[in-house]
Amino acid sequence: MDSYTYLLDLALILISTKLLGLLTRRVKMPQVVGALLAGLILGPACLGILKETEFIHQVSEIGVIVLMFCAGLETDIGELKRTGKASFIIALMGVLIPLVGGYGIAWIFNRPGMIESTATASTTLQNFFIGVILTATSVSISVETLKEMGKLNTKAGNAILGAAVIDDILGIIALTVITSLADPSVNVAMVFVKIIGFFVFVGVGGYIIHAVFQKWVQGYKRDLQRFVIVSFVICLLFSYCAEQFFGVADITGAFFAGLIITNTTHTNYIARRFNILSYILLSPVFFASIGIQVELPDMSAMIIIFAVALVVVAVLTKVIGCGLGAKLCHYSTQDCLRIGAGMISRGEVALIVASKGNAVGLMPSSLLGPVVIVVVITTIISPIFLKMTFASKGNEKADYVENEYTKVMADHSPADETRFVKKLKKK
Helix, strand or coil, X not given: CHHHHHHHHHHHHHHHHXXXXXXXXXXXXXXXXXXHHHXXXXXXXXXXXXXXXXXXXXXXXXXXXXXXHHHHHCCCHHHHHHCHHHHHHHHHHHHHHHHHHHHHHHHHHCCCCCCCCCCCCCHHXXXXXXXXXHHCCCHHHHHHHHHHHCCCCCHHHHHHHHHHHHHHHHHHHHHHHHHHHHCCCCCHHHHHXXXXXXXXXXXXXXXXXXXXXXXXXXXXXXXXXXXXXHHHHHHHHHHHHHHHHHCCCHHHHHHHXXXXXXXXXXXXXXXXXXXXXXXXXXXXXXXXXXXXXXXXXCCCHHHHHHHHHHHHHHHHHHHHHHHHHHHHCCCCHHHHHHHHHHCCCCHHHHHHHHHHXXXXXXXXXXXXXXXXXXXXXXXXXXXXHHHHHHCCHHHHHHHHHHHHHHHHHHCCCCCCHHHHHHHHHHC
């Protein structure tokens, strides 16, 4: 009967994430916070009822892939193009400032008499690696929060999405450079070639698939389920190719797959079907699995102090870095705060980076505890901060204008910007 315990695990995850999600909504917090807390409470960090199994891990992986695919489907490509340059600047500042901040806090604590390091790499490389961990961004948390609030397709939402994709690429480069200094087998030049190859693959493959898919679906009114299946196949293939052949995160491949299919006939139908699948199974398992992964080891008083300092630096450097990048691109102060808040979460990305550094001797195992604390706190507070920035009363008129503009642009009727402006003047 042990082979059927995954059914009980699923039942516990689904009911607990829903109940805690409703509870967090009652106190005006995003439901995703409840799902994260459900995994944390049921996992090894608290009650120990659930443990991360291979089944939960794989379902959660599909969950985040579908989540990012849906984000791609619902993205306004025109707005994403307009924010392309800004997204790059935001991502660049959101990598450089956390890198410097992480190095600085590690330089203070990572020395004899403070924290005794057992890593084989030099102290300088260890300190830089702490900074690399802080450059990570887990955008899936922000995507779910923005979708829940109906703000995914706003100016700030598109900037967060674009910056997060670029952040992923810059993070890979930073991780590769630092690990190559500790591990001679890593070839930095090959990593750059693979990243360029990935964008060539997305550009060429995406153009062909979009043209073929659009021609195929045009004119069909019935039996639309086939398009959902084919869309899912494209999503999975892009995710596989991104990770397997180019060393880029699978969720980045899924996001671009969604961008390829968006603006084709029946996109809304396809998106609705995927949202149902994500809501009833995949998203709850993914968000709960993040909490289930958390195991807090025994830590000394100095390591706890370092963990608290690392959390503060992790939050401030993303808010300041991404917010400053947005300000340089002439975003409003409120949007700068929103973008900074949306990039705070480190999630599973930071855990993966930390485990890779530990494997090549860039980080002692004693510092895994502080990294886990950073992951837990930033993952929980990011959606809360996002909700607070979007709920600010000082920008209700601006939000109204943006929401109405989004509706007009999403409508395929002849409504133009002149009519839109006249409508606003009447308000």
